[in-house]
Amino acid sequence: MPRVGLSTAQVVSTASALIDEVGVDKLTLARIAKHLNVQLPSLYKHISSLQDLHERLVVAAQHELLGTMKNAAVGRSGMQALLALAASAREWGVAHPGRYSITLAAAHTPGDGSEEMLEFTLRILESFNLTGDDAIDAARMLRATLHGFISLETRGGFGLPADVDRSFQRAMQGLGNQFSAWS
């Protein structure tokens, strides 16, 4: 039996691809194993349990999303940064609905990207001259609006197909205007 040379990273990677295809609730070890041409129990040499795999998926997805947003925001500030980061997050979420759906992990697992996300968001808001409690309020509103929009879109919550792009653009523009005038 020729050894295939598996690794934890490979298992996480194919699992990530699978949840985008079949949905996170239909991710099964058998499916992953078949994709990797391996027997199911062999996966346990690289992950300790399904929950372990889930946690790894969450952390990976969070960092992918965060990296995408940071990339989009580099070299920009204020409204330009906000619009760029928002568009990139939405684009990534739509392209990877399964991965996106797990970016809000319940428990703070080790390696969690939520603190980094908060720092990043606050940094962006600094360019709106927002600090302290004002910045926290703004960060929460930004994250809520962005996450809510992407969630609704990827889960088919927008019944009418009426120009979702325009609705998104308008929402983010409005958000930025508010931040600019945040007394």
Next chain:
Amino acid sequence: MPRVGLSTAQVVSTASALIDEVGVDKLTLARIAKHLNVQLPSLYKHISSLQDLHERLVVAAQHELLGTMKNAAVGRSGMQALLALAASAREWGVAHPGRYSITLAAAHTPGDGSEEMLEFTLRILESFNLTGDDAIDAARMLRATLHGFISLETRGGFGLPADVDRSFQRAMQGLGNQFSAWS
């Protein structure tokens, strides 16, 4: 064996309670059956499958949430209606995290509450003098912000406990202000 007098409504009801306690992913037919003092296969006399039960749970949760919001908005308009509906939705979501988490169903199942939700939202926005495409954009932004906020809160997305009430109030107030000045 004394018959216990089960019904579909009872099964859905206890399942609803259970997903708030243990989480929707840990809802199991065995758990429901034990709660109802019944053997597991007996449930199939009232539901046709686990997926069937899930669809019923979604519809029930959607209507509970919608009813709560409508109740809060009755007799109010404009900003007052918005703040009341938003607060009631958040309160219900925090009190019923499992139920809330399924209110965004992927497929439009029969009896779905999403159309009714859209009509309700548009009615509220009429009192902001918003109609047509403007109203659709506003409805999407309202739903996104509200859903995003409740999702983040119920899933522990707000690391800092710094006065979430105030952040919410401020977000909703800002939303209403935008709707009032929506050119």
Next chain:
DNA sequence: GCCCTAATGCTAATACTATTAGCTTTTAAT
């Protein structure tokens, strides 16, 4: 080049899950 060790992938077994079939008993309507 060889040997030992650790890691890799396997088969087999276990305890859970949902689901179906078939039976018995109860309920309710005629």
Next chain:
DNA sequence: ATTAAAAGCTAATAGTATTAGCATTAGGGC
């Protein structure tokens, strides 16, 4: 009272995650 439908049961099946134990392979030190 009789009958027919429905309710709940036990038993069986296929699929799930997980563990134990075995064989083989790969790599490092001599």
